[in-house]
Each structure stands twice: as C-alpha cells, then as structure tokens.
Amino acid sequence: MRTIAESELILNPDGSVYHINLKPEHLAKNIIFVGDQDRVPKVAQHFDSIEFETQKREFRTITGTYRGKRITIISTGIGPDNIDIVVNEIDALVNINLETRQVKEQHTALNIVRIGTSGSLQADIPVDSYVLAKYGLGFDGMLLSYDCASILHPEIEDAFIKHTNWHPRKARPYIVKNSAELEAKLNSDQVFLGMTATAGGFYGPQGRVLRLAIEDPDLNHKIDSFNYNGIRVTNLEMETSAIYGLSKLLGHNACSMNCIIANRANGTFSKDYHTAVEKMIKYVLDKLTD
Numbered sequence: 001m002r003t004i005a006e007s008e009l010i011l012n013p014d015g016s017v018y019h020i021n022l023k024p025e026h027l028a029k030n031i032i033f034v035g036d037q038d039r040v041p042k043v044a045q046h047f048d049s050i051e052f053e054t055q056k057r058e059f060r061t062i063t064g065t066y067r068g069k070r071i072t073i074i075s076t077g078i079g080p081d082n083i084d085i086v087v088n089e090i091d092a093l094v095n096i097n098l099e100t101r102q103v104k105e106q107h108t109a110l111n112i113v114r115i116g117t118s119g120s121l122q123a124d125i126p127v128d129s130y131v132l133a134k135y136g137l138g139f140d141g142m143l144l145s146y147d148c149a150s151i152l153h154p155e156i157e158d159a160f161i162k163h164t165n166w167h168p169r170k171a172r173p174y175i176v177k178n179s180a181e182l183e184a185k186l187n188s189d190q191v192f193l194g195m196t197a198t199a200g201g202f203y204g205p206q207g208r209v210l211r212l213a214i215e216d217p218d219l220n221h222k223i224d225s226f227n228y229n230g231i232r233v234t235n236l237e238m239e240t241s242a243i244y245g246l247s248k249l250l251g252h253n254a255c256s257m258n259c260i261i262a263n264r265a266n267g268t269f270s271k272d273y274h275t276a277v278e279k280m281i282k283y284v285l286d287k288l289t290d
Contacts, residue, residue, distance in 0.1 A: 004101040009092055017089040017098075020074065021056035024093045028063055028070040030288060031090065033114040035239065037075040043115070043281050044073055059086065067289040080142040080200060080242035087112075087246040095250070110252040111182060114243055115284055117277060118196070118235040118258035121224035123265040125192050128276040130283070131234050132186055133196035133256040134178055136241030140200035141171025143245035151176055151248045156228050164222040167215055171200075176244040179253035186255055186287045194234030196256055197223060198241035206236055224265060235260065257284055 010018035017023075032043060037060040044050060047064035054061050058077035063070065076086045092098070094108040118131065125131065135153070137160070153175040160166070160173055175195070187193070199205035204212060207220040216222075223233050240256040247254035259280045261273040270276055 001102050004096065004103075006101075009096065009098075009101060011098060015098060017092055019056065019085045020059045020061065020089050021054050022061060022089070022093060024098065026052050026054070026061065026063055026072070027090060027093050028072040029108070030069060030071045030111045031113070032071060032073045032284070032288075033076050033086070033112060033239070033243065034073065035076055035078055035116055037077075039115075040073045040075050042278070043285070046282065046285055047071070058082070066285055069289045071285075071288070076239065078202075079238050080138070080140040080198060083239050083242035083246065084142055087243065087250065087252075091250045091252065107251055111179075111288075112243060112247055112252055112254040113182065113186070113284055113288060114239060114254070114256040115281060116237055116239065116256065116258045117261045117273065118237040119262040119264045120235050120260045121197075121220065121264055122194075122232065122234055123263065125234055125260055125263065127260050127263050127268055127270040128273070129260050130191045130280055131196065131258045131260060132178075132183060132191045132193055133234075133240050133244075133258070134183065134193050135195040135231065136176050136178070136244035136256065137195050137197040137233060138174045138176070138241030138245065139171065139205065140198055140242065142200075142242050143174055143176070144171060146245075146249060148174070148245060148249060151245065153177070156231065159228050160226055163226050164216075164219060170215075174241065174245065176241060176248055178244055178255045179247075182253050182255035185290065186257060186284065188287075190283070191257075192234060195231055196240040196258065197233050197236045199236060199238055202238065220264070236264075
C-alpha cells in the first residue's frame with residue numbers, strides 16, 4: 001500500500017491538516033461551504049449547539065448540531081484554487097489515515113453544500129431568488145490537472161465551445177453534474193435549476209471591464225444565450241464547478257445553492273440581499289436536516 005509523503009500531505013505540529021487546521025474528529029459528514037469567513041457564524045447562529053471552531057487564514061470552521069444533525073461550516077475563500085485545497089484536505093480527514101499516511105480501505109462519503117451569492121445571467125431569474133446548480137460549467141481549468149474525463153460531459157462542452165467560439169488559448173470549458181441525491185433534498189418550487197458557470201477571476205474572466213480590454217467582449221451574451229436541450233447557464237460565480245468536479249472524483253456528494261443578488265441581464269441589484277441570503281441559509285439548513 002502506498003504511503004503518502006510528508007511533502008504531499010502536509011500536517012501541522014498538532015496533527016491537523018495544513019491549511020484548514022482540522023483533525024478528523026472536528027469534521028461532520030454534512031458540510032456547508034461558504035466563501036466569506038464572516039458568513040460562517042451567520043450560519044452557525046442557527047445551531048442548537050457548537051462543539052468546535054477554529055480559523056487559519058481565510059479558512060474558518062465551526063462544527064455543531066442543528067435539529068439533531070451534526071454539521072460543519074467551512075469558509076473556502078474565493079476561487080477554484082482554494083476549493084482545490086479545501087476539498088482535498090477534508091477528503092484526507094476522512095479517507096486517509098493521518099498517522100500511517102495510507103488511504104483507508106473503507107471509503108467515507110461526505111455531503112457538501114455550497115451556499116453562495118451570485119449574479120444571474122437570465123432576465124427571468126430575479127434578484128433574491130435561489131439557483132440550484134444541476135451542472136457546474138468550469139472556465140478555470142483547475143480540474144483538468146486531474147484525470148477527470150470519466151465524470152465530464154463532452155457533448156455539452158463541445159456544443160458550448162462551438163456556440164461561444166471559445167478561444168483555443170483559454171482552458172477548455174468542463175462540465176460536471178451535481179449529486180442527484182442532494183438535489184432531491186434541496187429542490188423545491190422556490191428554486192431555479194440550471195447550469196452555474198465558474199470563472200477563474202472576478203473582473204476580466206467574468207466580462208467586467210475597468211482599464212483592461214478583454215479577449216471577447218460578447219462572451220457573456222454568448223454564455224447567457226447558450227441552450228442545450230433546455231439546459232442554460234443561469235449564473236456566474238467562482239467555485240461551483242471545482243466543488244462538483246473534485247467531489248465527484250473523490251466520491252462525495254455536492255450541490256451548490258446561490259442566492260441571486262444581482263441580475264446582470266437587466267442591471268438590477270437586490271434592495272436587501274442580507275435578508276435574502278439569511279432566508280436561503282435557513283432554507284438549506286432545514287432541507288439538509290429533513
């Protein structure tokens with residue numbers, strides 16, 4: 001059995017994994033990802049009890065109990081690179097023996113739900129609504145560093161590349177499906193289903209222009225006009241496809257919920273997005289523990 005080198009899986013002096021500063025006993029099997037570290041206590045304020053909390057860099061964690069179910073909330077920070085760190089390290093906590101540095105024979109599957117905010121690309125998806133990503137569409141290229149062909153949907157990818165006339169110097173867009181099990185738990189008539197696109201940056205990669213010209217000024221329109229057998233791109237953010245890809249490769253369940261705080265198609269912004277996000281947090285917690 002292969003032993004994982006110290007340089008590949010780095011541990012802190014207390015035995016916790018390097019970046020997120022957690023030991024196996026700190027992690028619940030039901031996990032909520034948020035981007036903003038200040039959103040961690042906003043979710044945890046609903047808990048019946050809190051058993052553990054820590055923070056290292058942008059990675060803040062609180063584990064507690066909600067309606068009798070143990071849940072961990074972790075802030076990932078922004079972007080697919082941070083998702084690469086967090087998903088690999090929480091998987092290591094449950095599927096690698098940190099003392100022997102060997103993969104465990106019995107696999108443990110985690111349930112991971114991202115709670116985020118996002119801008120809608122579709123005029124009919126209003127601000128303050130919820131979008132559940134049936135698919136993640138990655139523009140970032142991060143997942144392509146892994147042997148991932150078995151989990152991708154090349155037929156949809158090819159259609160998207162053709163529709164947008166995707167520049168060949170950019171990373172190939174990749175598409176990963178969510179966990180059907182978690183989708184069934186989180187879905188309702190309050191939720192829009194669609195494809196969430198994940199960019200590798202906030203400005204140029206999402207079509208924003210300040211002082212720098214972008215490669216394709218029409219890309220956002222090409223994205224929002226894409227339709228593959230009824231599947232359309234509903235919103236654009238910076239984490240979902242990376243979460244879906246790594247989770248699926250590692251044998252975990254993942255689903256992404258975004259509160260729409262801006263509609264980029266019609267230029268509107270939520271009048272009170274804090275209240276909208278708070279309602280979505282409670283919605284996710286209740287659905288996750290039903």
